[in-house]
Amino acid sequence: MSDVKLERVKGTVDYLPPEQMLREEIFQKLTQIANKYGFLPMDTPILEKWETLAGKSGGGSEIKKETYNFKDQGGRQIGMRFDLTVPSARVLAMNPKMPMPFKRYQYGKIYRYQEIKPGRNREFYQFDMDTYGTESIVADAECIAMGIEAFKLFGFKEFNIRVNNRKLLKGLMGYAGVDSKKIKTALVAIDKLDKIGIPGVQKELENRGINKNSINKISKIIKIQGTDDVLNQVEELVPGNEGIKELRELIKYLNAMKIRSGYSIDLSLVRGLEYYTGTIFEISAKGLNVSFAGGGRYDKMIENFIGTKIPAVGISYGIEPIYQVLVKKRGLKKTRTQVYIVPINEKVMKKSLGLASELRALGVNTEIDLKNRNLSKNIEYANKKGIKKLIIVGERDVKEKKVTIKNIVTGKERRIEFKMTIINKAIKN
Amino acid sequence: MSDVKLERVKGTVDYLPPEQMLREEIFQKLTQIANKYGFLPMDTPILEKWETLAGKSGGGSEIKKETYNFKDQGGRQIGMRFDLTVPSARVLAMNPKMPMPFKRYQYGKIYRYQEIKPGRNREFYQFDMDTYGTESIVADAECIAMGIEAFKLFGFKEFNIRVNNRKLLKGLMGYAGVDSKKIKTALVAIDKLDKIGIPGVQKELENRGINKNSINKISKIIKIQGTDDVLNQVEELVPGNEGIKELRELIKYLNAMKIRSGYSIDLSLVRGLEYYTGTIFEISAKGLNVSFAGGGRYDKMIENFIGTKIPAVGISYGIEPIYQVLVKKRGLKKTRTQVYIVPINEKVMKKSLGLASELRALGVNTEIDLKNRNLSKNIEYANKKGIKKLIIVGERDVKEKKVTIKNIVTGKERRIEFKMTIINKAIKN
Numbered sequence: 001m002s003d004v005k006l007e008r009v010k011g012t013v014d015y016l017p018p019e020q021m022l023r024e025e026i027f028q029k030l031t032q033i034a035n036k037y038g039f040l041p042m043d044t045p046i047l048e049k050w051e052t053l054a055g056k057s058g059g060g061s062e063i064k065k066e067t068y069n070f071k072d073q074g075g076r077q078i079g080m081r082f083d084l085t086v087p088s089a090r091v092l093a094m095n096p097k098m099p100m101p102f103k104r105y106q107y108g109k110i111y112r113y114q115e116i117k118p119g120r121n122r123e124f125y126q127f128d129m130d131t132y133g134t135e136s137i138v139a140d141a142e143c144i145a146m147g148i149e150a151f152k153l154f155g156f157k158e159f160n161i162r163v164n165n166r167k168l169l170k171g172l173m174g175y176a177g178v179d180s181k182k183i184k185t186a187l188v189a190i191d192k193l194d195k196i197g198i199p200g201v202q203k204e205l206e207n208r209g210i211n212k213n214s215i216n217k218i219s220k221i222i223k224i225q226g227t228d229d230v231l232n233q234v235e236e237l238v239p240g241n242e243g244i245k246e247l248r249e250l251i252k253y254l255n256a257m258k259i260r261s262g263y264s265i266d267l268s269l270v271r272g273l274e275y276y277t278g279t280i281f282e283i284s285a286k287g288l289n290v291s292f293a294g295g296g297r298y299d300k301m302i303e304n305f306i307g308t309k310i311p312a313v314g315i316s317y318g319i320e321p322i323y324q325v326l327v328k329k330r331g332l333k334k335t336r337t338q339v340y341i342v343p344i345n346e347k348v349m350k351k352s353l354g355l356a357s358e359l360r361a362l363g364v365n366t367e368i369d370l371k372n373r374n375l376s377k378n379i380e381y382a383n384k385k386g387i388k389k390l391i392i393v394g395e396r397d398v399k400e401k402k403v404t405i406k407n408i409v410t411g412k413e414r415r416i417e418f419k420m421t422i423i424n425k426a427i428k429n
Numbered sequence: 430m431s432d433v434k435l436e437r438v439k440g441t442v443d444y445l446p447p448e449q450m451l452r453e454e455i456f457q458k459l460t461q462i463a464n465k466y467g468f469l470p471m472d473t474p475i476l477e478k479w480e481t482l483a484g485k486s487g488g489g490s491e492i493k494k495e496t497y498n499f500k501d502q503g504g505r506q507i508g509m510r511f512d513l514t515v516p517s518a519r520v521l522a523m524n525p526k527m528p529m530p531f532k533r534y535q536y537g538k539i540y541r542y543q544e545i546k547p548g549r550n551r552e553f554y555q556f557d558m559d560t561y562g563t564e565s566i567v568a569d570a571e572c573i574a575m576g577i578e579a580f581k582l583f584g585f586k587e588f589n590i591r592v593n594n595r596k597l598l599k600g601l602m603g604y605a606g607v608d609s610k611k612i613k614t615a616l617v618a619i620d621k622l623d624k625i626g627i628p629g630v631q632k633e634l635e636n637r638g639i640n641k642n643s644i645n646k647i648s649k650i651i652k653i654q655g656t657d658d659v660l661n662q663v664e665e666l667v668p669g670n671e672g673i674k675e676l677r678e679l680i681k682y683l684n685a686m687k688i689r690s691g692y693s694i695d696l697s698l699v700r701g702l703e704y705y706t707g708t709i710f711e712i713s714a715k716g717l718n719v720s721f722a723g724g725g726r727y728d729k730m731i732e733n734f735i736g737t738k739i740p741a742v743g744i745s746y747g748i749e750p751i752y753q754v755l756v757k758k759r760g761l762k763k764t765r766t767q768v769y770i771v772p773i774n775e776k777v778m779k780k781s782l783g784l785a786s787e788l789r790a791l792g793v794n795t796e797i798d799l800k801n802r803n804l805s806k807n808i809e810y811a812n813k814k815g816i817k818k819l820i821i822v823g824e825r826d827v828k829e830k831k832v833t834i835k836n837i838v839t840g841k842e843r844r845i846e847f848k849m850t851i852i853n854k855a856i857k858n
Contacts, residue, residue: 006522006735009476009507014520017469017533024460024470031453036789038766038796040446041453045552046475046538047438068507070499073542078438078497091443093435099813101799104446109475113502123474134799138782145786256782306435337467353567353685357574360465367467370530370563384528 011114011122018332019323026322027107027127029153033146034105034129042104044087046111050077052090055305066112080111084128085301085314092132093306100133100310107319119320130314132302137246140279140297141253143315147283147293148259150317154326158286161263163250166276166296168234168243172267175237176217178210184274186210190222191270194289198222222268227251230265246278275301279313285325292325293317334386339427341368342378344394352393355403358420364427379408389427440543440551447761448752452554455751456536458582459556462575463534468558471533473516475540479506481519484734495541509540513557514730514743521561522735529562529739536748548749559743561731566675569708569726570682572744576712576722577688579746583755587715590692592679595705595725597663597672601696604666605646607639613703615639619651620699623718627651651697656680659694675707704730708742714754721754722746763815768856770797771807773823781822784832787849793856808837818856 008014015023031041050069068080081087084106092098107127114122129146131139144161151159173183189204196204198219205215221237224230228251231244238244247265254263263281271280271294280296295315302310339359343352352368359366367387369378375392382390392404397418405426406413416422437443444452460470479498498508510516513535521527536556543551558575560568573590580588602612618633625633627648634644650666653659657680660673667673676694683692692710700709700723709725724744731739768788772781781797788795796816798807804821811819821833826847834855835842845851 006481006519007478008519008523009474009478009505010503012474012476014474014523015470015472016520016524017471020470020472023472035765035794036792038769038794040765041444041449042446043444043449043452045438045441045443047441047540047552049436049438052435065502068499068501070497072497073494074439076438090435090437091445094437094443095445099810103796111476123476131799136799136801138778138797139799141782253778253782256779257786258783336464336469340467349567349682350685353570353682354687357686363465365464365467367532368567370560370565370568372565381528 009122011116013121013123018334019327021333021336022326023125023319023323026154026319026326030107030127030129030150030317031105033149033153036149037103037129037142037146039103039105039129039131042088042091042106043108044081044084044091044106046081046109047078048081048087048090050079053079053082053086063112066114068111068113082112083110084108084126084316085130086305088128088130088132089302089305092302092310093308096308098133101139102132103130104132105129119324121320125319127317127319128314129316130312132310132312135299135311137249137279138253139313140246140250141257141259143295143313144250144254144263144281145257145259147281147295147315147317148262151283151292154322155329156285156292156325159262159283159292160286161281161283162266162269163247163263163279163281164266164269165243165247165279167278168238168241168247169267169270171238171241171243172221172234173218176214176221178214178218182208182210186214186218187270188272190218190268191272193222193268224267225264227263227265230267234267243278250279271296273298281315288325290321290325291318292321336365337367337385337387338365339367339389339391340378340382340385340387341366342375342390342392343369344375344392346372347395348393348398351398355391355393355418355423359424359427362420362424364424379406382408391423391427438551440545442550442552447763448756450762450765451755452748452752455583455748455755456556459536459558459579459746460534462578462582463558465578466532466558466571466575468532468534468560471517471520471535472537473510473513473520473535475510475538476507477510477516477519479508482508482511482515492541495543497540497542511541512539513537513555513745514559515734517557517559517561518731518734521731521739522737525737527562530568531561532559533561534558548753550749554748556746556748557743558745559741561739561741564728564740566678566708567682568742569675569679570686570688572724572742573679573683573692573710574686574688576710576724576744576746577691580712580721583751584758585714585721585754588691588712588721589715590710590712591695591698592676592692592708592710593695593698594672594676594708596707597667597670597676598696598699600667600670600672601650601663602647605643605650607643607647611637611639615643615647616699617701619647619697620701622651622697653696654693656692656694659696663696672707679708700725702727710744717754719750719754720747721751765794766796766814766816767794768796768818768820769807769811769814769816770795771804771819771821772798773804773821775801776824777822777827780827784820784822784847784852788853788856791849791853793853808835811837820852820856 063082067082072078110126178186185208193201275298276296277299278297282294284291297313299311341352343349356366356368388409390406397403401418402415404415496508496511501507539555607615614637622630704727705725706728707726711723713720726742728740770781772778785795785797817838819835826832830847831844833844
């Protein structure tokens with residue numbers, strides 16, 4: 001017997017079958033959407049050289065502190081990936097002849113040594129879809145379209161897509177009179193609007209040394225929301241701004257893709273990551289303060305990292321919030337098993353196993369009693385497991401070429417002919 | 430620009446889209462089979478507490494040397510899982526009320542710091558299907574049946590399934606006069622038969638202190654192969670042996686599941702892992718010395734580990750050998766994209782994006798030019814990417830409600846009406 005108390009590492013999670021079935025479904029649906037838009041799968045190691053992750057163009061100092069790293073048995077300094085972007089940049093560097101654009105999706109576990117909160121762990125999944133090698137805003141529109149399609153496919157009706165552009169934000173900060181050296185810090189303050197409201201942002205800005213006049217202008221700007229009309233309003237403030245041109249183009253392409261509602265331009269949307277250069281967007285649940293997915297254009301990040309100019313735009317899905325909301329919304333299914341066969345004794349085992357094989361060959365997910373239990377114990381088990389249909393095979397049944405099919409939810413049962421077509425139909429009804 | 434040479438950690442692999450598409454297919458097919466037999470997915474962390482992995486009932490000293498481990502930022506000793514069995518045992522320990530049998534599949538990356546050879550890495554995938562909580566040999570038969578089904582689904586015609594039983598092996602060692610303390614070491618020698626042949630095994634046995642007389646008997650035993658007849662032969666040597674009874678039962682159940690050929694009883698099959706207690710089996714490619722999958726019954730392992738008796742039987746698929754053989758057998762597909770849309774200029778972009786949306790809504794995997802290239806550059810790109818069908822949208826086309834569809838493999842093209850039914854049909858033909 002073990003002398004160790006068995007428990008998980010802090011910040012890691014087990015997903016038992018009901019939970020993992022739903023998670024598999026999320027991955028499958030996202031894969032299906034990615035494929036429809038011409039994105040193909042890629043897989044990279046969880047282990048990366050520490051130099052790759054810690055390089056100045058990798059994660060930056062914040063991420064470095066949070067990155068699991070260790071010396072392996074051979075003395076190499078190894079890190080565990082903290083996102084899927086840096087590994088992809090490495091792959092692009094190692095495959096310079098890749099035809100462009102390169103549209104890839106990738107999902108897998110990533111690692112951050114961070115404070116644990118509900119929905120925030122140290123080992124968790126991310127699902128990314130990125131287009132590398134083109135500056136075309138059509139690629140940006142595709143990312144947003146995929147996001148919308150995903151949440152429709154998940155059955156979410158209530159979600160918001162907020163869109164903004166870093167070039168426009170920069171221009172607006174200039175208009176507000178924010179010193180170019182202080183734009184970054186001002187944006188950090190604006191990014192907190194959701195959490196602290198306008199008065200909070202105003203205070204943050206003040207603390208960060210932004211002057212009264214600028215704060216007043218910023219306060220007005222971040223209240224502006226809408227679609228085309230917003231752009232007309234801000235055009236007066238920053239005429240000829242490249243970000244406005246890009247947002248107009250983005251809206252034009254979204255409309256061409258039959259997406260005419262469900263998104264708004266939100267001048268307060270910043271998105272934390274420094275590396276964005278143009279379009280930025282975030283998809284969240286209406287009413288809930290939960291971000292499901294987000295992304296944007298980062299045209300310089302790969303160049304900074306590998307020395308070759310490769311523009312990029314992508315969307316990253318937060319698997320945990322999507323999963324949490326789906327669990328609340330529809331609960332968890334307990335099984336994929338469609339029928340459970342109960343051989344009443346060893347004498348009918350042969351017939352029962354043959355039946356199981358034939359059902360499986362027809363594509364019916366079939367379980368058979370593996371503990372030689374009596375009927376009531378078997379019903380109890382099937383109930384716990386969420387299996388609705390039972391086929392009971394008795395000695396008399398075998399002689400008379402019949403079986404009994406029982407719906408354990410309604411309690412109804414009937415004896416039917418031992419013919420595959422009849423049995424199959426009875427399972428599905 | 431980066432001053433770091435970007436490269437992978439030794440023993441890890443990137444899978445670019447052509448490779449990863451095939452790997453996804455392998456996971457999907459195995460999932461489908463597992464579901465058909467009533468197995469459901471589970472996911473556990475890659476990170477485990479070092480005490481869990483290193484506990485005396487965990488991996489044993491060999492595995493311990495090979496396990497990546499490190500102290501995290503909080504001073505905890507963490508290990509990276511070296512298989513999916515120990516984490517599952519931990520889950521069983523932490524969920525003592527799980528209804529039994531518990532049939533789960535799990536796949537994911539595992540880690541071993543080991544010598545690297547072709548097909549052997551330090552980060553690699555495993556796909557396990559195990560039934561916990563029953564001693565019924567039907568569960569053993571299901572594992573073998575799932576193995577057979579997998580290789581049929583992969584299109585492998587030439588594979589061998591070798592079956593044996595640890596209780597029988599133990600009995601036969603007794604018959605051969607091997608001292609009970611030396612059975613383990615004798616089995617290690619026999620396990621090498623594939624690699625070193627009978628003379629090699631004889632020498633090994635001698636080196637391990639097995640006497641001449643025993644070696645002679647063992648040499649005869651390990652030559653025996655077949656099905657029912659084998660059991661009759663060995664029954665004379667070890668009458669009443671439990672392993673024979675179990676193998677007979679296994680064959681009976683396999684037959685009932687319509688599996689009457691493709692497997693043989695091989696008395697030389699040992700399988701390295703000490704924890705097996707009954708049925709053992711291995712599936713390999715005929716002619717090639719490659720093991721695709723293997724498994725068996727390990728009724729005591731979980732008890733040793735967590736203190737509760739939970740019998741278990743499972744099959745573990747080696748994703749790397751299956752993948753390698755499939756690559757050789759059918760090569761790699763380059764894309765899942767069915768059609769590539771070429772808008773001839775910006776004026777037809779709206780129409781082209783609308784077409785892309787409608788095709789995607791019909792479930793057609795659709796890519797659209799994202800680099801505003803001319804036709805010949807687009808054909809070159811589609812060719813490199815393995816996309817066969819192009820739809821060209823010109824200004825005249827839009828006016829006349831037509832598009833041109835081009836098969837870039839045959840070079841044939843034709844102008845068709847801009848109607849979704851007609852376009853969809855032309856893509857699929």
